[in-house]
Amino acid sequence: MLRILNKIWHTGTVTERRPRDAEIERFGKQVKRAIDRRFRGSLAIRQVDAGSCNACELEIHALNNPYYDIERFGVHFVASPRHADALLVTGPVSRHMETALRRTWMATPSPKFVIAAGNCACDGGEFGVSYASCGAVENVIPVDVKIPGCPPTPRDLLWGILAAIDVKG
Amino acid sequence: MSRFDWLSEYLARLEDEHVVVRRGDAARLAPAHCLILDAEDWGNVARVAADSGYRWAGLWGDPVAEQVIVHAGFVHEGDYLILITEVPLSHPVLASHTPYYPAANRLERHLQDMLGIGFLDHTDGRRWTRHRAWPEGVYPLRNDFPVSGNSPHRTPADSDYPFERILGSGVYEIPVGPVHAGIIEPGHFRFQAVGEEILRLEARLGYVHKGIEKIAVGRDPVGLARLAGRVSGDATVAHTWAACMAMERAAGLDIPPRALAIRAILAECERVANHLGDIGAICNDVGFTFAQMQFGRLREDWLRGNQSVFGHRLLMDFIVPGGVVRNLTYQCKKILQPQHEALSRELDDLLPIIDDHSSLEDRLVETGYLSNEEAQRLGVTGYMGKASGQDYDVRRDHGYAPYDRLDVPSPCLMEGDVAERIRVRAEEIRHSLKLMEHLMRRLPSGPVSVSWPEVVSKREGIGLVESWRGEILSFVRFGEDGRVARFFPRDPSWFSWPALERLIHGNIVPDFPVCNKSVNASYSGHDL
Structure with missing residues (x-):
């Protein structure tokens, strides 16, 4: 136990101590302000992989690591579309996921918005x-x-999520 | 050691079985050895191979004119044997390998759905890759099937797949997916359970089938390398390398030593990044968030290092046909070396904590147990095999450049549970750091790429790479015009998915996430 506490103590809070992350902080604060304004402090996102190669998922995961810690800006990933304000969709939509994606979208309560993440989601990509x-x-x-x-x-x-809030806000 | 010591014995046994083998074209997929045989012997050769203890490593078909050329791969003592036969499209029927190799089950069904080959004696005739994007009796990989397909309508859900059921008092069924609760890829899992205990798990995959094999056709080498880099995003380096290796062998191209060393550095970087992420995520699935945060931090540091040295966090598109896109400068070494030393120090702190934390031990030891026998039967490789007594590593045992000149250590542990799969990952990170140090210290001088020959016509090649997940086998054939006529990347996930279904037996439903994470099979790499 002491070893764990010792490691936590020596690691510190990486987000604040790293000067190169000032930009993330600035983005994050903007996101937070927008979420506070429009979503009363909490934006719930349901991520849907509609056919990606899983690279996009790796980077979305990274949003939850201690460097970005996206939850502190009020953004959290939820387990059901029924709890979500927004869908974050990756991948070209495979035909085998077409109906599942449409149903997920229908299950998301309005008002809702959809963010397409990654080249494949934007235009089909590779x-x-x-x-x-x-x-x-x-x-x-x-x-x-x-x-x-x-x-x-x-x-x-992070930047894209902010833009999405601005578009819808 | 001379290679293929065992081949003459295998051939003698085939002769005893009256199997006629033609050896004329044995080197067409070098360094693998090819044997060409008649379709009616297809089952016998697999039976003899199984009796001899060879591992089954994959199956793919290649439609050429009115024939399908079917290939099956076998591995023994680091040597690859490819059996080849032809079946006419008018009557595409073969004996199944599944009775001898359970690992063959889904690849045969994939071939049945994609090319219309019927497998006699197959224990499971259900569709696999096909959902409802194309109708039964139509086969996307046949040459008369247009890449755009024939169905302009919306694709309905695959709602009537006949799952196997267990009947009995108190048995209930839990359907999960395709859209899961977390940030992961889509697939469907059907649990049969009593109380909390899982009696049976059946996976239904194919949701992220993107037609990779079909859209590869007609690409140039650079285009194929890009596509291969997106077969499974977490293994982008390994898949690109395997596809490039296949194309370069087809072209008879020698890759400069410096490029090969840089490729190996990239592959080890990818291994470290994924293992770091996985160790944290496995611990997180039993509520030990400390590890998730610490390893998440280390992974992020690592990816930022990738960005500054290679220009991409996940190292996509750095490997190209003929070499790598650009040189590694002295500056890069100055960034990488301290980064590696820092990671080593961090692991000195963190791994002992994970290794003897009693609540982790309580949750991970004996959880998700895969016996050595089942691992062998299913032909799992990578950390899945190495945690269950399967001592195989393509880098060490098959020995492709530049690993053939290096001492590649590979862990082989026996316990077969989730804790053991963490241990293998931890050891592999250490080994990769050492390999990278060695590679960087002795980076050969010279160019980092050679130009692609004008046209590589009607040639084929095979790529074999140890990805962070295990063995990748990649097949490429060029058509007359020098463009890709066939591409088949066989991800290790084809074998680790069935392993997940076995190792989950007797575990409780809430432990499925941690078992699944410890396997971490790729949906995309499997669904193609």
Whole structure:
């Protein structure tokens, strides 16, 4: 136990001690202000992988690591679309996920918005439209904001979420 | 040691079985050895291979004119044997390998759905990769099937898949997915349980089928490398390397030693990043968030290092046909070396904590147990195999450049539980750091790429790489125009998914996430 406490003590709070993260702090504060204004301090996001290669998921995961710790800005990822204000969709929409995505969208209470994350979600990316892929997310459900990148970095994602709130706010 | 010591014995046993083997084209997929045989012997050769203790490593079909050329891969003592046969499209029927190799089950069903090959004696005739994006009796990988498909309508849910059921008093069923609760890929799991105990788990995958094998057709080498880098995003380096290796062997291209060393550094970087993330995530799934936060931090440091040295956090598109995109400068070494030393020091602090934390031990030891026998039967590789007594590593045992000149340590532990899979990952991180140190210290001089020959016509090649997840086998054939005519990447997940279904027996439903994370099979790499 002492070893654990010792490690925590010596690690400190990485988010504040690293000067190179000032930009994240600035983004984050903007996001927080927008969320406070429009969502009363809490934005619930349901992430849906509609066919990605899983690289986008790795970077979305990173938003929860102690460097970004997106929850402190009021953004949290929820387990059900029924609890969500927004969907964060990755991947070209595979045809096998087409109905699941549409149903997830229908299960999300209005008002809701959709963020397409990653090149594939924005325009089909490397996979495009084929017998197996519907391509961009907007080919299946309405999209409000796109975050390009292959995959988008956590910074891009944070920035995109902020832009989405601004568009809808 | 001379290679293929065992081959003559295998051939003698085939002769005893009256199997006629043609050896004319044995080197067409070098360094693998090819044997060509008649379709009616397809089952026998697998039976003899199984009796001899060879591991089954994959199956793919290649439609050429009115034939399908079917390949099956076997591994023994680090040597790869590819059996090849032809079946006519008018009557595409073969004996199944599944009775001898349970690992063959889903790849045969994939081939049945994608190319319409029927497997006699297959224990499970249900569709696998096909949901409802194309109808039964239509096969996307056949040459007459348009890449755009024939169905302009919305694709309905695959709601009538016949799951196997257990009947009995108190048995209930839990359907999960395809959209899961966390930030993970989609797939469906059907649990049969009594109380909290899982009696049976059946996975239904194929949700992220993106038609990778079909859209690869017609690409140039650079385009194929990009696509291979997106077969499974967490293994982008390994898949790109395997595809490039296959293409370069097809082209007879020699890659400069410096490029090979840089590729290996990239592959080890990828291994470390994924293992760091996994160790944290496994601990998180039993409520030990301390580890999740600490390893999340280390992973982020690592990815930022990747960004500053290689220009991409996940190292995508750094490997290209013919070499790597750019050189590693002296400055890069100055960034990487202190980063590696820092990680080593952090691990000195953190790994002992994880190793002897009693509440972790309570939750992870004996959880998700995969016996050595089952691991062998299913042909799992990577940390899954190494935690269950399967002492195999493509880098060490098959020995591709630059690893063939290095001493590659590979852990082999026996306990087969979640705790053991963490231990293998931890050891592999240490080994990778040492390998990288060695590679960087002795980085050969010279160019980092060679130009691609104008046209590589009607040639094929195979790529074999140890990804962070295990063995990847990649097949590429070029058509007459020098463009890709067939691409098949076999991710290790094809074998770790069935392993998950076995190791979950007798565990409780709430332990599924930690068991699943300890396996961490790729949905995308499997669904293609």
